[in-house]
Amino acid sequence: MTFVDRADELAALERSFESPGHGFAVVYGRRRVGKTALLKEFCTDHPHIYFLAAQEAEQRQREKFVEQVANHFDDRVPRIDGWDEAFEYLGERLATEPTVVVIDEFPYLVEENDSLPSYVQAFVDEQIQGTESMLVLCGSSISTMESEVLGHESPLYGRRTGQIDLQPFSFQQAREIIGYDIADAIRSYAITGGTPMYLTLFDYGQPLGENVRTQVLSPMAVLYNEPEFLLRTELRSPARYLSILEAIATGRTTPNEISGATGIDPGPLSKYLQTLRRLRFIEREVPVTATGKTSKRSRYHVADEFLRFWFRFVEPNRSSIEEAPELVFEGTIEPNLPDHVATTFESVCHEAVWEAIRRGRLDSYASVGRWWYGEDEIDIVGLAPDADRVLLAECKWTTEPVGHGLVESLSDKAARVRWGPDDRDEQFALFSKSGFVDGLEEELGDDWSLFDLAAIDDLLSGPS
Structure with a gap:
């Protein structure tokens, strides 16, 4: 896939690497937003070690990390018994050659060992500071990245030299990918939103309706269950969050309306809304003339066009889609799509x-x-x-x-x-x-x- 846009983010990473002394950057954002593609594009022109963590045992993760470091420096793989030794070994090698070190999906490592941020702190404070190298921690779990890497209580707090909170593409950016005329481009964006992976799943040589049928309404398609997958990666019990998102997507935008539609009392609801905001699933909006923190005229909306489309048209019609997706498209989606697109058009x-x-x-x-x-x-x-x-x-x-x-x-x-x-x-x-x-x-x-x-x-x- 051709790398698209992200010129500002690439420039920021480049400045961090080229500036005197070491660099320590944090890159985070929702899944599918293009973090890995950004970092791989940045690494293309630099000596680099790119380590992608996985959900597996800590010892195996550490072994793979050390093997990758050794391979980069043409070393024999040393015997390493802990993460402190692994980072000490890395620091010794970085002293000889300026290198970009990317640890992608860092939250997976923290899941297995919650002391890992402390080991990284020692590495940053004692070893990488004396080099021209750069460490990049990347993650899709926003809650983990904000608490364990960026938060005030984190051992790493205050040590980063840069951070990128990677956002989905705006329509203007997505226009480079969407191969339709302006009217269908807006309709298409109202369905995929600006998430790069969703944008590239559509075949713009096919009519928009065909893309919806094959890429969204097919139970075998990636996007059919995507929102559930996103919620389950962040939340242990997503059922109530699903009902809140469906209520907001179908027009219940005030706390009272959401409470009435979901049956969740206003007290607990405020905590659920706060969590969904922190995870970037919804946004709170007040009139532009009001003061954001004090205004009582707040409304909520689903922060992503695809999620809004899915919770409005897919989630409520799952049983029918399983039996007759064509009827759902022709009877429910097609006649109501203009109303859905109208909100996107405002954006x-x-x-x-x-x-x-x-x-x-x-x-x-x-x-x-x-x-x-x-x-x-x-x-x-x-x-x-x-x-x-x-x-x-x-x-x-x-x-x-x-x-x-x-x-x-x-x-x-x-x-x-x-x-x-x-x-x-x-x-x-x-x-x-x-x-x-x-x-x-x-x-x-x-x-x-x-x-x-x-x-x-x-x-x-x-x-x-």
């Missing part, structure tokens, strides 16, 4: 706003997000406090061109957004899948910007 338009700001197509804004109060909601609101300027925008994934009705509705709602002085500068934008009625752009003033799919495609696929 794509958020990306387009930031890109338009970078290119000078829109004025600058310090923060961009959703806004709601009571029954009113606006898809995108941008705030520029230094200029007393606000951007108000709507995104429509509809089959009909946008007309005067949306202009009037947005203008009315703008007055109810309580932010800034009375004489603030108000700018407006409309994003539409199906374009705009004839003459609309000419009728509106300079404070309105209109973006159809071609304009969005130009922003998100052309050069910055």
